[in-house]
Amino acid sequence: MMFRLRVSLPDRPGALGQVARVLGTLGADILQVTVLEREGGRAVDDFTVSWPGVTDTGSIGDRLSAVPGLNVEAAWPTREIPGCTPDYDLLRHVAADPGRAFVTLVDAAPGLVGAGWAVTVRSGTGEVVHRSWQAPETLEGPVDAATWGGPEGTAWTAPPRPAVLCSGGHHLMSLPIPGADLHLVLARDAAFHRAELDRVVRVVEIVAIVGR
Template sequence: MMLRLRVSFPDRPGALGQVARVLGTLGADILQVTVLERETGRAVDDFTVSWPGAADADTVRDRLSVIPGIRVEAVWPTREIPGAAPDYDLLKHVAADPGRAFATLVDAAPDLVSAAWAVAVSSGTGELVHRSWQAPASLDEAGGLAGVKSGDLTPLRPSTLAVGRCHLMSLPVPAAGLHLILARTEGPSFHRAELDRAIRVVEIVSILGR
């Protein structure tokens, strides 16, 4: 099965290799490593791995956490294709059909940051305008979001929000009068590096879609 592991470890020479060796001894095939953070003497990386069998998240976490200095922040299933470039693919489709720029953004955005689904809502009314195929028909049907205030979902600045077990990222798209909302229903909260990546893509899509 395909898993994504968010691992924090000491930022020192050889530490990344140690994590890789341990994953190898557990039978995991590392398909991709994404660097998220290098601060305060620690590193945070996301590992996309092919794991033998149907190992549960607790088993993976327990086996890695016995290594001194390593902290497993999250383990969750993923559909991402290692080595793919979803941001480039998205921008290619937007450039080919600028009239559908923001619908294309919603459809493709989940793959940018390992989210489960995305919707676009009107910044003024909170009305759902477009949704990815995985998204609920309305935000009231989304697990744990019923009753959440519209203002919490459409802040003035890009932000992240946790609602129950659902982690949200909300990005204003002023050029279209919309907010792009992405949801991660399994796994950790969105990292600042993921938020920054999504912000840059939204900015470029807004320029192309004018």
């Protein structure tokens, strides 16, 4: 079973090696490591690992507690293929058929950040225009008003700028598609990092240019 583990750990020589050794003793195979952030003496890294058998995400933090100073920020199952280039593949398909640019974006965007599903919604109304597999028919609250700034329990309205927030039990990434009167919304069980948001913003900007 494949998992993404997001960990915060001291940014010092040997820290990654400690994590790797502990994961190895637990039988996990590290397939990929991505550094998301290095700031204030700490680093935030994503590990893509193959875990033997079936395990629940809640127990993973306990198993990694042997590493001093390590915090497991999130753990979730993933279908990502380490070493692949989903952003390049997405842009290649968009360039081959610009008329379906936004449909292709919705279908492929979850693979960029290990999301569960994606939709495009009409700016201002929240009407779902395109849906990936498993996406809901509509987006509705309750919304984390402190993050979003809108009233709770109302129909979901896309924030005006790229943002990460919570709604209906999901962690969401929302960003406008330039010139299209649409927002791309992605969802998963774990919070999105700013580095992931920045990556998707760049891809969406290119898709919007080609799609126009």
